[in-house]
Amino acid sequence: MQILDGKLVSEAIKAQLATKVAELKAAGKKTPHLAAILVGNNGASETYVASKVKSCAEIGYNSTLLRFDEQISEKHLLDHITMLNENADVDGILVQLPLPKHINEELVINTIDPSKDVDGFHPMNVGKMVSGLPTFVPATPYGIMLLLEHYQIPTKGKHAVVIGRSHIVGTPVSILLSRSANPGNCTVTLCHSQTTNLKEICLQADIIVAAIGKPNFVTADMVKEGAVIVDVGINRVADASKKSGFRLLGDVKFDEVAPKCSFITPVPGGVGPMTIAALLKNTYHAAIGQKVNMN
Numbered sequence: 001m002q003i004l005d006g007k008l009v010s011e012a013i014k015a016q017l018a019t020k021v022a023e024l025k026a027a028g029k030k031t032p033h034l035a036a037i038l039v040g041n042n043g044a045s046e047t048y049v050a051s052k053v054k055s056c057a058e059i060g061y062n063s064t065l066l067r068f069d070e071q072i073s074e075k076h077l078l079d080h081i082t083m084l085n086e087n088a089d090v091d092g093i094l095v096q097l098p099l100p101k102h103i104n105e106e107l108v109i110n111t112i113d114p115s116k117d118v119d120g121f122h123p124m125n126v127g128k129m130v131s132g133l134p135t136f137v138p139a140t141p142y143g144i145m146l147l148l149e150h151y152q153i154p155t156k157g158k159h160a161v162v163i164g165r166s167h168i169v170g171t172p173v174s175i176l177l178s179r180s181a182n183p184g185n186c187t188v189t190l191c192h193s194q195t196t197n198l199k200e201i202c203l204q205a206d207i208i209v210a211a212i213g214k215p216n217f218v219t220a221d222m223v224k225e226g227a228v229i230v231d232v233g234i235n236r237v238a239d240a241s242k243k244s245g246f247r248l249l250g251d252v253k254f255d256e257v258a259p260k261c262s263f264i265t266p267v268p269g270g271v272g273p274m275t276i277a278a279l280l281k282n283t284y285h286a287a288i289g290q291k292v293n294m295n
């Protein structure tokens, strides 16, 4: 069993980006600039956004963090997005999800200029991705593909089982894995809460992408010997022995599944850091006016 080390690979990607940014600066070109919007004080969201802003600083990007109270009106939030759209110095805009209930997420996403939508959530960018056109690919699926690519995991002709059909992870990753590209060329089965024979399907998987959001959901009896496991879960579970009061658990029961696999991502240190690396790549591409072609 080998660990797919997202921390290590994300550091390598960040180092590459740092070099490219230094080149941009030396050539008198603009420095990539990511603007992140955080509404309210959800602990997990704060951690992720802080990590994104810190990573920007590490590799020489500019970043702006706009923090708003939980009570911010939808109109006020939309006005701020419009300002960022119109600010030529801002290359990438990210609105951390989830948003408070009184704000229409769809409207917020629709308001972001598609050419600055480094999350790849705008319907225009989703449409382009589905059509196989160059666009911003959502950070988590993109990060997973970069991780598989880095470790040269064979994917052609393999059966990939994706568990979870979210718009942010499950659905886009199933599309990317089925693409005629490397990594890609998988036969994909997309499973979800209404799937009746999940265990039998998982046992046929060469690759499992677990994106359910339930701690320890994938157990050893669901995994074929030698399978590749990508664990997208980042579940905070109460743990009084930790200073933070919680520990992070993936969607995969790591200790019992790991011995059966050829490759597995840990949590933390797997898909999470790759998500940030992918976002930074998208922001670089936004700054130089390029889109990612995953075909």
Ligand SMILES: Nc1nc(=O)c2c([nH]1)NC[C@@H]1CN(c3ccc(C(=O)N[C@@H](CCC(=O)O)C(=O)O)cc3)C=[N+]21
Pocket: 047, 048, 051, 094, 095, 096, 097, 098, 119, 139, 140, 234, 248, 267, 268, 269, 270, 271, 272, 273, 275, 276
């Ligand atoms: N508009 C938007 N874009 C996102 O990309 C987005 C979002 N909203 N909402 C929430 C999810 C989640 N997400 C993560 C990013 C980094 C880690 C990460 O770095 N995790 C570390 C551990 C971090 C910790 O200690 O909690 C790890 O797995 O090693 C995890 C999760 C981005 N998301």
